[in-house]
Amino acid sequence: MTFNGRYFLIFAFTAVTLYWMSAISGNLIIPLNLTPNPAQAMNNLNVSTASYLGSDADDWGTAVAISPDRTILFTGKIPHHNLGLTPVNLLGGGDGVILQTDATGRKLLSLTRMGSIIDDIEVNSRTGKIAVVGDFGLALLADAQTLLWHQELGSGGSATMSNGRRVAMGTDGTMAALFNKKITIVDERGTVVSEFPIPGKFVEDVAIHSPSQSIIITGYSQKDRGGCRQLQVAFIRSYDYQGNLNWTNYDWTHAEAHGGNSSCADTRGSRLTLGLDGNLYFAGESAGGNTIFRYDPRDLSKDAPNVIFDPYNHPYNTASNHITYYARFGPVTGEIKAGQFNLSRLSSGRGNTIIPRAIAADERGNLYIGGQSSASFANRNESTISGQSGAYAASDNFVLAVPSDLRTRTFMVSWNKGCKGNNQVVGIATGYGITAMISDTAGCDMITVNAVQGKPQGGMEILYSVWEN
Template structure:
């Protein structure tokens, strides 16, 4: 999809130098946002002029405040491209569960428990809003908005007029993406089904036109056709990357999974890549593993994918749980993922931030992985916890800027040049960090 003025705009920094090690990160800024137990950073994107846009619930964030639609606990924080200055804090009626920036204008689509809003690029005015709870939201280059609430996806045009309502009753629906270039609204989740595998969760990805006509399905196999691929599988996230391609992140309870099979033909092997023991699903038991992939938007076929897992070095490298909450790609096709991991990711004891070795695992690592376009070369795999625990909720990369949004369950996380002064919170806070994006 076209990147418009958001990518490569005036004020955007250059991409980072070629990575020499996947264990060393160099954040430009990293800071807590808020300090209440209910605070969290739920989403992040790169806005106009490479401003960093973070959404969630934050108390006490410094900066000029704008109140929209009556205000409330929901917060959109805009920071400069370095992440060191708060440009503005916008209050909306309910907690921001998700957001995405329209790449051609910088407008910001926001999902809350009380409705969906589209804000201008400065988050200073409401272009339009629609009532009804929304947990996930996506906006395309032409302004099409898809909002997920429960098992229903509402599709709006750029003026906020409903174009279709897609109902997926009997399924769990976890995410939605919009591809205006190809007239697609993409949803993912899983269905619980019976069969030879007994009760099994089966991931699916569906693509619809903006008017609600089904275009294609991926995975979503019949339970009696799974063969030995009986591991539970879920679709967690879908996203259109800054390269215009469709990306998927899911999880599977072990390696005997539909993700090892072609997404359109379970009789064929998937075109997955594997580089080391952290991308090979062996000795895993039923641990929940991450799977990520690039999908052809024309037919739903996976064109490349990879497993990702943690391993317990003290128990014979037994596979351990790692799950995704976010996926995207930059304009060069480098892939960014984030989520939460049990003990432990690769080289956990060697991870550094700006030369500082991070404190050991403390029970739930908020992780980020960056791979090259081949999905195999590991450019960065790190955590943001520095003796604390939590989970990454969003990742973004554009115009030389990479950013992460996270929920802090227990401090400390790594901080540098924080925008919020004061001591680390005990439990509960939002968190963001930014670092140079991978060179394309």
Template sequence: MAKEFPMPHADILLHTGDISDHGDDAEIADFNEWLGEIKHHYKYGVLMISGNHDWMSQLGRVQAWQTEPEVLLYPKHLQDKVPNARVLHHELVEVAGVRIFGSDWCPWFGYAAPGDWWNMEWTQARQRVFAAWKQQALRNGSRDPVPTLAAKPLNKGIYNAFWLKLVNMMIFPGAVMVAVWRCFVLLFVLPEFCTAVPTSGAAAAVSANCGTTLLAVRRSMTKALPAARTKVWEAVSSTPGSHACRGDSRTDNSKSYYEVTAGVGSLEACQSLCEERASDCKGIEYNPSGRCEVWMRSEGIATTSTPPAAWGEFQCLRFGWPVSMLSLVEGGEDRACRGESVTDNSADYYVLHDVKHLAGCKALCAAAPVCYGLEYGGGRRCEVWTRPIMATAVVSRSLCLRFEAPANEPTVMASYHPLSGECVDDNIAGVAALEESGEVLTCGSFPSATPHHAVAWLDRQSGALRRAVALSTAPSACQVLESGHVLVGSSVGLQCFSASGVKVWELSALQHVKGLSPARGGRVAALTENGTVAVVKESGSLLAHRRFGYDATTSVELFSDGRVVLGAFTNNWASNPVQIARVEIYSKDLQTRLTQTWGHFTAAELDAARNMADTRIYSLAISEDEAYVYAAGESAGGNTIFRYNGRDLVTKTARDTGTPMWMAKSAAHIGYVARIRSSDGEVEIGTFVAPILQSKNRLNTFRTRDGGLVHDARNAAVYLTGTSACCLADRETMTFAGQIVGGYAGSDASLVVFTEALDKRLLWTTFGADRNKGKPATLALSGRQLAIGVVMNGGTAITTEMSALRTPPDSEPCGTSTKPNKDAWVAVVPAAQLLPAS
């Protein structure tokens, strides 16, 4: 029966058992032979588990005393009979980054539920196998077998969602799944449907009892063909600027290649016109004047040309397989593509074309109905491969390329803000990298632009403005919500916009908002200028609010269960005026304080212990597992309560910097960051950002007042932005994503990276390339991308060749003023590139 299925090509084939009717050796051998005929279609091979039918013959032999029960317990009992597949026996494997758990049908169980001993089918054979297993399990320290349940049809709602959302998988009709593992494949991509099996990362848990389920798993953008409906839009040219689409050469622009539509209002609308052509859509050329060319050239779009500047900016995008992800196989040069082995080179594996250049071959791959990769012969020979490329052979002047996941994250993008202008002061209030759309979200005030105050979406590669929403007043903060909407805080309250820029709701009752927490659990916390903290649902309803009477309430964060953490400090008097920092966690209704760090000390207590140097908290971050709160602040000296665990003045968690208790220079504040347990508010570890270096009335210092703080669980790191002033250690080796930025002057916006345990400093860099002053404005981590906003007082912020636009230096006058203007800059960088190689 299995041979009647039209098997698709894919990365992995999963078979969930019942490969035979009765488990006869001849039946299993026949199935194994069939697998041998098709396994070359699956780059990472075939994974399977057994089903109950595969054990019937064996149980019969045990029943007839022809086979010892221990034989059935041998882990490779079935594996030895099916060498063309990997048989999973209660084990977890990782294939191409996918974690898959396979549990055999257990021959000692029947169709009963786990623990349903009364309904077990206690045949003599099962009793003997179970007794043998029990002895084996006791010897190995085990207690219970991995049970199975009676099979049930897949829930229709989940089945429909499976088809709608899992374009990377194919499941054959008539599939049945064990009830307890009903989401055994959905767990891999759709965790929202799965509650029975806890997991981390991508996983597929496979278990079966009866009925055959075949799964062909395709992982989009892996080392094989992107799955059906995973064609993408990508720029034909990798260089910035204006590009018009062409065929094989820059002059190849036959009108037969495309259809022109005028008056198309946006690039997205032009793309939609193309996609309506289904398989005929090969790409588009678009000009902001509204001219849209839908390209239908069967050979695809191979190259571009640069039109005259007077014609405006053109964009040329191809629609198809993402050829930007084609990589050389096994070095690639002087290599020809092969199938399963060096000698496997059937003409059925590829479609042969005659081309003028490699770009033409790539265009054919992008435009093809199926493309796993290509071979280019160096002359005019182009093979577009329609099956996975799993080997190569040495052939002079040949190139073999296949789809590979990118080795690194996207390159660094640092861009002079497109809404900025000369001789005016800009400000930036928020920034975030949007991985799915390839955009960067930012909000701020840009006096030379229209709109003046705005939420703006930028192209992540070029920094070009895609769209903007006008605001009535300057924003103070913005956050991307879990729904994808954007929440903006300002003096007029809260405003929520959709990803396309449409206002969804506003809350004007909460005015003078100065800060927003990241969204968690469908909520976000807002902080106002008068110290009010409010918790708001993403739908716009106000859940809780409370005004705190501290002298400065500086930051707020939100746990996914609704608890709120607050950062603040108070002005106190003893023999000396002093600020006392505090970090407090409150119940979700803000009425009950659950933990308190530092703030319960009085000025008199601190004065007596000579711990009176100012301490302030400015930013907070909650760890991904929510076990810790990271807090960043500063103090005017090392003899402060920051040395201690926040509960007493005895237990030290940070070293004494050896500085005077009070400093004559109040600006010389020392940056500090702590990791606080969210369960009880105790500081586990804290560190001053840098050692104190005293030299001629100058002190090494780092201020966190305008900075940001982020925890990165993926890279086990903590990112802190602040303002440095004078004499930093390691200043000659400061880099940002591999780019040297040179020295610094006082008040340079800077980034420091620590390990998440705060026991090692990994990076220190400044953003100013021209020793110009500035301040950090915002910091956010989205997936793998770290987004940073800074405001520079003239000069140049850290940048790349693509966006090296300079602002007027300090000495250049703006009209009658010689004051340097403040310019907003945005940087997006893969977080992993900031860290030293392991």
């Protein structure tokens, strides 16, 4: 790509000016020629595989993890179809699956069945032990086929981005299971350390930071009766292992949010992860640009350290369409280090919807966000996967990659080739030189590369993809 320094200086000045103006006026409508972003590093993502997984029934992907031995573990629900493997049935088997592949994703190694669905998975980077959560409760596996123990936890719920069951595991082996707005902390032997409820209407995700023995959660609450009338407010909170509050971010009252430059856009905390670089990463969504995410999460009079370089990460000219926000925090004190918006845009330049459903960060702090986008994300028409072009239809599944300084967009791609329906990336994992994603699709045309299953079988389908970093 040719770099035009004069164009970049003009573009940068425009972006900074628009940011200053929008900070004053909220959703200011400013026409702007939406040229391709000169700061995007590449438009093509070469993948080692992209493949369907599924039966002739509805199949659902939920999460993905990478083991220290570089094998990849995909979870979800696949009824009646074993992908040519002999399944290992744990806890009586069921439609819930753990599919293990090699580091390329091209070779299927094992299939484990347990429960009606496996909702989330995390691997201990030190020992390789595997924590999973589903309708069976919490389970710890020595490897993808060997159950060590399991604990019943009750039902899930009280979440909008999943059925409310999530799991996190620290390097010391401690696990935190989230279900029905309650945290259960369990040690590596299966002994329950503590249980405590999480205040808030919806609790979406959990992370664990072993060095400080803290549990970090995110979600959102409904806070009405004020200048914004009805308002959803995101929160990030840290607790010690006994449930005592360490710190909180965002979580403003209705009056505080309204007073902060009328930050009346609904906000939601969606996903959390402890990056392999040791930082805490957050993905949330906001219903428009007049949002608390413009400001420091503890001081609405102070701007957040958000990085803006083009119209797709500057939240102007929006209505109430939901847009993505992601940020890096210190896990011990919760201080914000950097943040950035991401939104799609219509051909008119008006902001459009894009929502996050997965987040991961590698050893160098390179960040990956996945989810669902309406028309159209940055460089949508130029983006390719292993040289194959896609086509937008109804909704795109997407992966966005940004470097640790957030100053460029490494790539942003979709596997959609014109599939109309509910397409969204629901899990991302990165580390050990590889990245993997798992997506739900409407069971129609998607880009495939070196596929182990080249065609959808019917109903909702799983699509997964793997590439080297």
